[in-house]
Amino acid sequence: MTKSTNNGAKITASVYTSHVPAIGVAIDMNKKGEAYWQPLFQGYEYSQQWLKDNKPDVIFLVYNDHATAFSLDLIPTFAIGTAAEYKPADEGYGARPVPVVKGHPDLASHIAQSVIQDDFDLTIVNKMDVDHGLTVPLSLMCGQVEEWPCPVIPFAVNVVQYPVPSGNRCFMLGQAIRRAIESYDQPLKVQIWGTGGMSHQLQGPRAGLINREWDNQFLDRLIDDPKGLSQVPHIDYVREAGSEGIELVMWLIARGAMSDVNGGPKPHLAHRFYHVPASNTAVGHLILENK
Amino acid sequence: MALVKPYLDVPGTTIFDADQSRRGYHLNQFCMSLMKAENRTRFKADERAYLDEWAMTEDQKQAVLARDLNKCISLGGNIYFLAKIGATDGKSFQQMAGSMTGMTEEEYRDMMLKGGRSIEGNRYVGEKK
Numbered sequence: 001m002t003k004s005t006n007n008g009a010k011i012t013a014s015v016y017t018s019h020v021p022a023i024g025v026a027i028d029m030n031k032k033g034e035a036y037w038q039p040l041f042q043g044y045e046y047s048q049q050w051l052k053d054n055k056p057d058v059i060f061l062v063y064n065d066h067a068t069a070f071s072l073d074l075i076p077t078f079a080i081g082t083a084a085e086y087k088p089a090d091e092g093y094g095a096r097p098v099p100v101v102k103g104h105p106d107l108a109s110h111i112a113q114s115v116i117q118d119d120f121d122l123t124i125v126n127k128m129d130v131d132h133g134l135t136v137p138l139s140l141m142c143g144q145v146e147e148w149p150c151p152v153i154p155f156a157v158n159v160v161q162y163p164v165p166s167g168n169r170c171f172m173l174g175q176a177i178r179r180a181i182e183s184y185d186q187p188l189k190v191q192i193w194g195t196g197g198m199s200h201q202l203q204g205p206r207a208g209l210i211n212r213e214w215d216n217q218f219l220d221r222l223i224d225d226p227k228g229l230s231q232v233p234h235i236d237y238v239r240e241a242g243s244e245g246i247e248l249v250m251w252l253i254a255r256g257a258m259s260d261v262n263g264g265p266k267p268h269l270a271h272r273f274y275h276v277p278a279s280n281t282a283v284g285h286l287i288l289e290n291k
Numbered sequence: 292m293a294l295v296k297p298y299l300d301v302p303g304t305t306i307f308d309a310d311q312s313r314r315g316y317h318l319n320q321f322c323m324s325l326m327k328a329e330n331r332t333r334f335k336a337d338e339r340a341y342l343d344e345w346a347m348t349e350d351q352k353q354a355v356l357a358r359d360l361n362k363c364i365s366l367g368g369n370i371y372f373l374a375k376i377g378a379t380d381g382k383s384f385q386q387m388a389g390s391m392t393g394m395t396e397e398e399y400r401d402m403m404l405k406g407g408r409s410i411e412g413n414r415y416v417g418e419k420k
Contacts, residue, residue, distance in 0.1 A: 092377075201304065202366055204361060207399075209407075210408060239414050240410060
């Protein structure tokens with residue numbers, strides 16, 4: 001558990017996971033037991049128990065919108081949800097049959113105010129639907145539930161139109177988010193989740209690209225050398241992990257919010273999992289606990 | 292000044308940058324409209340008439356009618372937007388992605404089950420396979 005020097009909010013852990021839409025379909029259609037999906041869901045059995053044992057008060061969930069809430073009319077690089085609730089979106093197949101996501105407007109507004117004053121220009125969103133980028137990680141970690149275990153603050157990152165924010169910018173933003181959360185005066189346990197990736201390409205003749213070696217090096221470095229990893233340029237993600245693999249920069253936001261980046265102890269690696277394939281994508285998953 | 296594009300030598304890959312986004316604005320916004328059930332119904336009832344409501348080029352409309360996703364992408368489409376057409380057709384993301392590779396649905400699915408397309412030979416245009 002987090003040792004606290006004040007009575008305010010604390011980041012207790014970070015969770016990293018891919019958010020492949022087909023995983024949502026497999027859950028919603030009760031296909032989890034099929035041979036194709038079994039190995040994937042086994043990798044999250046530990047995580048579901050872990051989340052029950054380490055229930056946060058709030059989840060700060062970093063994800064990307066896939067042309068759902070944001071069309072080409074408006075493309076915010078970083079957008080924070082400050083609404084009371086968010087409906088699961090109809091992405092073209094009908095909305096997923098999952099609970100409405102309850103927000104935490106007070107903490108979200110506090111974070112927005114703090115992070116903007118810390119020189120990161122966030123877009124504030126008071127109304128949006130949330131797509132598989134946000135709801136699939138919740139389903140993977142919580143299973144099929146009547147309601148999500150706690151309020152969620154959605155934090156959407158543009159990874160659709162190039163250029164997406166750099167790994168370095170994301171890593172620094174994570175640090176600003178930690179400062180914001182830890183200056184909140186309520187004693188909340190907050191988890192920060194980074195989602196998307198791992199290697200995948202959904203378009204063109206190179207679709208189906210998977211780079212197992214690169215993915216596992218990314219996981220190694222995310223755990224042990226996040227600052228060095230944050231210096232990797234966009235082109236390396238595109239070339240090595242596929243055009244959609246660039247979603248992985250979002251993991252650096254969550255990693256930047258961990259205590260060791262601010263001089264604290266190294267986080268405890270509670271769980272690590274990697275699996276190919278889920279549809280077109282390599283699935284990676286980590287749980288890091290702040291000591 | 293033109294945009295700097297360090298990604299043009301990545302094979303079989305179109306990066307959705309500002310130039311592509313401008314080229315594909317109406318195409319992508321048409322796709323976006325398919326997130327509403329009533330629009331999906333109207334599109335399916337008369338695709339051509341529905342497309343004619345949008346300020347798309349004739350090439351873009353033909354590419355949509357042919358479900359030629361590579362062509363749609365070359366004309367400014369982005370896969371996350373184009374996926375709404377696939378959703379309207381009841382196609383999975385794997386079927387859509389596979390359709391751009393020249394492989395059959397089965398071949399593509401098998402490739403993914405065997406660990407996906409190898410990075411070896413796929414980093415640079417003109418690289419030896």
